[in-house]
Amino acid sequence: MFNEEGKYSVEVCFSPLSWSLYDRDDAVVVITDIFRASTAMCAAFHNGVKSIIPVAEISESEAYKEKGYIVAGERDGQKLDCADFGNSPFNFLEPSLRGQTIVMNTTNGTQAIKKVAHGNNEVVIGAFINLSAVVQYIMALKRPVVVFCAGWKNRFSMEDTLFAGALAERLLNDGRGDYHTICDAAIASADLWLLAKGNPLGYIEKAAHRHRLRKMGLDDIIEFSLTADYTQAIPVLSGKELVDAHRLE
């Protein structure tokens, strides 16, 4: 694992607050926010959405709405007044959205993209529902990998860490030895995933955000969000929009 020669590193950043320690400009940066933004984005492209414009401010969402865009977004589980729907992944599976551009209000996601989109970084959105597709996409790029966990209010979050671990496990055991890690956070993530993978839904019962979502009645998306490989869609950043990587080929 510590033999670095000719191998690409795998690192995991547990909190946006720590990003400066992991920042580089030659990496694939995989942004994840399992409950619920990154899962929703993957669902959207599975559904054939053309592009997603991520925005952080409500005023931006309002401005796009006035211009006639479809707007998604919420704050603390409540749909924004200007939004057509909230950030539940199920909303993004609506057939009428095919071919459309959606403006998505996601504070975490937008800030994460701003932080990592520089140099030669490739920015990819990862979730359990597109895990294998992301793994294949990353392996073809042959670059260092950093997983950016959005976390919960900048704190370590179990569900994002489990995704990071599932991804790290796949890369570090790719069968070709292309990847290595000297990042304890990557090792810890992979080990936690080993504990969880037999029954992710059962394991996530202990997670704090699982509990918060239940309290808010927003926990209908848990099982879907933990379903591996629901889709082949791979949201990637192209300019200021997210598009499906398959469209860029």
Next chain:
Amino acid sequence: MFNEEGKYSVEVCFSPLSWSLYDRDDAVVVITDIFRASTAMCAAFHNGVKSIIPVAEISESEAYKEKGYIVAGERDGQKLDCADFGNSPFNFLEPSLRGQTIVMNTTNGTQAIKKVAHGNNEVVIGAFINLSAVVQYIMALKRPVVVFCAGWKNRFSMEDTLFAGALAERLLNDGRGDYHTICDAAIASADLWLLAKGNPLGYIEKAAHRHRLRKMGLDDIIEFSLTADYTQAIPVLSGKELVDAHRLE
């Protein structure tokens, strides 16, 4: 685990960069830096040292040295010129140190103490070598608990996390139900400890800092640092010095 009523919370802060999210002033804050500062401090009090003055700047260490103090300290594994010895725990077990005050140069430890020492916080130094003693001390205090992991250059560190997990596991399974957690970092720490506890020495082989210490020839302290309950000593902050809690009783 999520029933909070009348229970004390257990939280784990993985990096000094995240401390503001965990900061409060009614807690027992357990500072840990397993390789090697917190283990060295516990070893010192086991050996009967009277007090430890933690300092961050080399100029402070030099000033104390000129006043005739015993000075310990290093940078990147190299003993400071002004120091009598480096920060290996074994140095602090030297019989001649009994009854003495030691000035210890520890950048991480000193900064951690400055961050957490306010309000009614009790500041305790924890390590595997005083685990059970710290657990008993904490339980008697009946307060919320936050573990402050010093980490490695502000990054998540496996060894500090395993200690946090060992402590969290003991508190959350105290047999009285006095503690609860809604902190994913505490849950993850405890789960990683479950993976490691059967063979901590074997488990830590994967940790990045284990690898670094080996490269620097400083890995002779690994086994000792992972030995549970070598001592009953409990370093606590009293004013600007650390003393053994048993002396305050």
